[in-house]
Amino acid sequence: MNWTDERVEKLKKLWSEGLSASQIAAQLGGVSRNAVIGKVHRLSLPGRAKAGGATTTARAPKRNTSAVRAPNYASRIATRTVTRQQGATMLKEEVEIDLMEEMDYRPAANVVVPISRRLGLTELTERTCKWPVGDPLKDDFHFCGCDSPDSSPYCSYHQRMAYQPVNERRRTAARAS
DNA sequence: CCCTGATTCGC
DNA sequence: GCGAATCAGG
Numbered sequence: 389m390n391w392t393d394e395r396v397e398k399l400k401k402l403w404s405e406g407l408s409a410s411q412i413a414a415q416l417g418g419v420s421r422n423a424v425i426g427k428v429h430r431l432s433l434p435g436r437a438k439a440g441g442a443t444t445t446a447r448a449p450k451r452n453t454s455a456v457r458a459p460n461y462a463s464r465i466a467t468r469t470v471t472r473q474q475g476a477t478m479l480k481e482e483v484e485i486d487l488m489e490e491m492d493y494r495p496a497a498n499v500v501v502p503i504s505r506r507l508g509l510t511e512l513t514e515r516t517c518k519w520p521v522g523d524p525l526k527d528d529f530h531f532c533g534c535d536s537p538d539s540s541p542y543c544s545y546h547q548r549m550a551y552q553p554v555n556e557r558r559r560t561a562a563r564a565s
Numbered sequence: 566c567c568c569t570g571a572t573t574c575g576c
Numbered sequence: 577g578c579g580a581a582t583c584a585g586g
Contacts, residue, residue, distance in 0.1 A: 436571095
């Protein structure tokens with residue numbers, strides 16, 4: 389891939405916006421993050437103060453990301469680290485997610501995703517959740533991007549939706565037997 | 566292990 | 577000039 393003027397411009401823009409080299413490489417396409425970094429150097433663009441040194445670590449005490457929670461839930465706390473860019477600095481926040489074991493969940497109606505990194509198609513890796521979010525025809529379409537354990541295509545949250553689409557196990561509602 | 570940027574050096 | 581390999585760090 390050639391460094392056309394357009395691509396260089398985009399590189400400058402994204403780099404100044406604080407995106408990481410790998411993210412820029414993903415958006416440009418056809419280049420590795422090393423290529424991006426090398427180009428940044430060659431352009432003598434201002435680098436980051438230090439690798440990851442500008443990251444601020446903030447801890448959220450507890451955040452309930454889901455809208456609905458069943459009264460009897462066996463909560464598993466899963467912490468995942470979400471990195472996102474804020475201007476020139478990268479904010480790294482550790483979020484605690486409650487995974488409902490026995491929650492009353494409506495798959496199609498209640499579309500509440502625990503957290504989303506809003507990844508583009510090119511930014512997906514082997515261990516990011518590839519659960520699509522939004523309308524593919526619309527502009528806000530993206531992927532979940534959460535960590536997916538093992539090497540499964542989905543995160544632990546979306547797995548049950550993927551493999552157990554409509555399974556009603558309500559104990560609160562009427563049940564036979 | 567995941568990630569980050571920085572540097573080197575053969576191409 | 578380019579970028580993979582490597583280094584150094586979180």
